[in-house]
Amino acid sequence: xxxxxxxxxxxxxxxxxxxxxxxxxxxxxxxxxxxxxxxxxxxxxxxxxxxxxxxxxxxxxxxxxxxxxxxxxxxxxxxxxxxxxxxxxxxxxxxxxxxxxxxxxxxxxxxxxxxxxxxxxxxxxxxxxxxxxxxxxxxxxxxxxxxxxxxxxxxxxxxxxxxxxxxxxxxxxxxxxxxxxxxxxxxxxxxxxxxxxxxx
Amino acid sequence: xxxxxxxxxxxxxxxxxxxxxxxxxxxxxxxxxxxxxxxxxxxxxxxxxxxxxxxxxxxxxxxxxxxxxxxxxxxxxxxxxxxxxxxxxxxxxxxxxxxxxxxxxxxxxxxxxxxxxxxxxxxxxxxxxxxxxxxxxxxxxxxxxxxx
Numbered sequence: 202x203x204x205x206x207x208x209x210x211x212x213x214x215x216x217x218x219x220x221x222x223x224x225x226x227x228x229x230x231x232x233x234x235x236x237x238x239x240x241x242x243x244x245x246x247x248x249x250x251x252x253x254x255x256x257x258x259x260x261x262x263x264x265x266x267x268x269x270x271x272x273x274x275x276x277x278x279x280x281x282x283x284x285x286x287x288x289x290x291x292x293x294x295x296x297x298x299x300x301x302x303x304x305x306x307x308x309x310x311x312x313x314x315x316x317x318x319x320x321x322x323x324x325x326x327x328x329x330x331x332x333x334x335x336x337x338x339x340x341x342x343x344x345x346x347x348x349x350x351x352x353x354x355x356x357x358x359x360x361x362x363x364x365x366x367x368x369x370x371x372x373x374x375x376x377x378x379x380x381x382x383x384x385x386x387x388x389x390x391x392x393x394x395x396x397x398x399x400x401x
Numbered sequence: 402x403x404x405x406x407x408x409x410x411x412x413x414x415x416x417x418x419x420x421x422x423x424x425x426x427x428x429x430x431x432x433x434x435x436x437x438x439x440x441x442x443x444x445x446x447x448x449x450x451x452x453x454x455x456x457x458x459x460x461x462x463x464x465x466x467x468x469x470x471x472x473x474x475x476x477x478x479x480x481x482x483x484x485x486x487x488x489x490x491x492x493x494x495x496x497x498x499x500x501x502x503x504x505x506x507x508x509x510x511x512x513x514x515x516x517x518x519x520x521x522x523x524x525x526x527x528x529x530x531x532x533x534x535x536x537x538x539x540x541x542x543x544x545x546x547x548x549x
Binding site: 202203204205206207208209210211229232233236237238240242243245247248250272274276278281283284285287347349388389390391397398 | 402403404405406407408409410411412413414416417420421424436438439441442443446453478482485486490492493495496497499
């Protein structure tokens with residue numbers, strides 16, 4: 202679920218932080234810059250793991266802050282393909298939340314077959330057939346489910362210049378999340394935990 | 402900013418959990434506006450991880466578990482998932498390990514389940530062992546207390 206990513210960056214430490222030890226100031230600046238942010242094609246950055254190398258600090262003319270090139274490792278949330286994860290159903294258009302990561306979608310054709318949407322209760326129902334008859338297993342909100350990661354989508358949300366004439370479209374794109382996952386629960390063992398725990 | 406290595410290492414939930422707890426304990430001293438992002442993500446991730454079995458693990462258990470998994474020819478990702486999820490049924494093992502029916506016999510799957518149950522503590526287990534044992538011991542204990 203989590204990986205370690207090695208990165209390098211130039212950290213700018215403003216003069217009012219010079220009284221702190223360089224290491225601590227760098228750690229604080231890196232956490233400020235990356236924590237809870239999505240890096241394109243890398244994942245959601247959680248926290249700094251460690252600093253591997255600190256190169257010399259420079260002060261450039263016109264700017265009183267010091268600039269230091271740092272090599273560090275960051276803990277990043279990025280589930281690999283086909284990984285099994287456990288989360289909670291957030292809404293009935295079949296979105297799942299992991300608590301700290303909300304943009305996981307399980308599209309209708311990835312539900313256990315056959316499933317149908319129950320209009321009266323606005324939830325999805327899995328029609329499970331046994332010898333006795335059809336059981337209707339409801340997928341209610343706030344239920345814990347297990348799902349498999351099928352795909353991940355990174356959207357580059359860097360702002361475009363004002364010359365772009367599709368201003369209205371740019372607004373829509375701004376609401377797209379930079380990193381989202383697509384999951385599936387159409388395999389034995391996936392879906393609501395309560396479905397499988399009673400058997401296993 | 403450059404990304405040198407996209408996949409330097411895979412981390413188990415346990416490692417992330419202990420790192421975040423350390424950060425949380427250090428961070429309580431200084432709280433600036435700028436640290437809010439870190440605080441948010443730390444809090445949410447800790448909350449999620451506290452509901453997983455990794456909270457009861459420690460370094461030795463993880464090392465022992467990984468060694469014990471050696472003879473089964475599992476990929477790194479499969480071992481990591483076994484550690485993070487702590488499967489308790491054959492269905493879960495089939496989910497985690499690809500083509501488990503072809504690669505492992507039924508006996509091996511049972512052995513794996515037994516390994517997981519032995520080496521990794523179960524967050525759902527009642528304290529003090531199985532229900533049958535508890536009934537027997539609890540019963541006699543209660544009788545003794547009543548007599549006293």
